[in-house]
Amino acid sequence: MPIQDVTVLPASGESPKRAREIATRLALLYCDRANTSGPHLVVGETAAWVELAGAKVAIRFDSSTMRHRRRGGHNELLGRAVGVKENRYPAVFDATGGLARDAFLLADLGCNVTICERVPVLAWLLQDAVAAAEVSVYGEVREAAGRMHVIAGDSQERVAEPHSVIYLDPMFPERKKAAAVKKEAALLQCLTQSLDDSDSLWAWASQQAVERIVVKRPLRAPTLGQAKPSHTLSGKAVRFDVFVRQPASGGSSDSE
Numbered sequence: 234m235p236i237q238d239v240t241v242l243p244a245s246g247e248s249p250k251r252a253r254e255i256a257t258r259l260a261l262l263y264c265d266r267a268n269t270s271g272p273h274l275v276v277g278e279t280a281a282w283v284e285l286a287g288a289k290v291a292i293r294f295d296s297s298t299m300r301h302r303r304r305g306g307h308n309e310l311l312g313r314a315v316g317v318k319e320n321r322y323p324a325v326f327d328a329t330g331g332l333a334r335d336a337f338l339l340a341d342l343g344c345n346v347t348i349c350e351r352v353p354v355l356a357w358l359l360q361d362a363v364a365a366a367e368v369s370v371y372g373e374v375r376e377a378a379g380r381m382h383v384i385a386g387d388s389q390e391r392v393a394e395p396h397s398v399i400y401l402d403p404m405f406p407e408r409k410k411a412a413a414v415k416k417e418a419a420l421l422q423c424l425t426q427s428l429d430d431s432d433s434l435w436a437w438a439s440q441q442a443v444e445r446i447v448v449k450r451p452l453r454a455p456t457l458g459q460a461k462p463s464h465t466l467s468g469k470a471v472r473f474d475v476f477v478r479q480p481a482s483g484g485s486s487d488s489e
């Protein structure tokens with residue numbers, strides 16, 4: 234699969250040792266200083282980020298933005314979509330890891346989340362971010378990190394744990410207005426070259442023995458696949474299409 238070339242740079246003024254190690258591990262070109270327009274993976278002794286066209290994207294689960302998201306309302310909708318209830322925290326296989334913002338919210342709600350990301354640089358950044366979150370000064374961030382497990386590779390080569398929930402947030406073709414959207418979106422599009430495998434991801438997910446599949450979509454986007462969702466939960470900009478595959482254990486009605 235073609236993935237955008239990334240050059241590894243050491244953070245300015247810091248030892249290049251870790252940057253060299255990561256370049257070797259990810260089989261990427263190491264440079265002492267930027268000599269291409271990017272994207273660059275900048276690796277410091279305790280922090281790492283990706284830079285592209287002057288924009289910098291780091292994954293920090295204890296940033297004020299992420300801690301604010303915990304109280305944002307989106308997490309409540311997401312939690313209902315995967316079936317979180319009092320004393321019920323389904324294991325989630327997040328098959329489209331990205332920057333793991335949704336995965337963090339789910340882990341924060343109490344779910345054990347396996348995060349799969351096929352872009353090696355992103356997968357490494359996620360692993361690094363989870364390791365940093367495990368020793369965060371914020372207890373709730375440490376607890377959530379303890380429920381997050383990152384794997385690098387293509388989700389479609391994995392078997393999801395039976396009775397878990399598959400969560401899909403595939404790449405979606407950019408709308409005109411969203412051109413300059415968030416720098417994270419631009420970066421993701423560059424790193425993944427906007428490779429949209431949503432149809433085959435859906436076909437893979439449909440074959441798994443999971444309890445439900447949750448698909449995040451822009452509000453007016455078409456449903457993935459041919460099946461009709463069991464129900465849909467809509468927010469301001471996105472909706473969650475929920476496909477319940479079998480009754481939850483205990484036999485209670487579980488449409489939400």
Ligand SMILES: C[S@@+](CC[C@H](N)C(=O)[O-])C[C@H]1O[C@@H](n2cnc3c(N)ncnc32)[C@H](O)[C@@H]1O
Pocket residue numbers: 328329330331332333334335336349350351352355386387388389402403404405421425430434
């Ligand atoms: C829209 S982003 C997901 C954003 C994520 N939900 C978040 O909260 O940050 C989609 C991500 O899924 C990844 N992806 C797409 N298909 C994949 C696959 N088959 N296996 C693993 N990762 C995949 C892409 O590389 C991209 O990083």
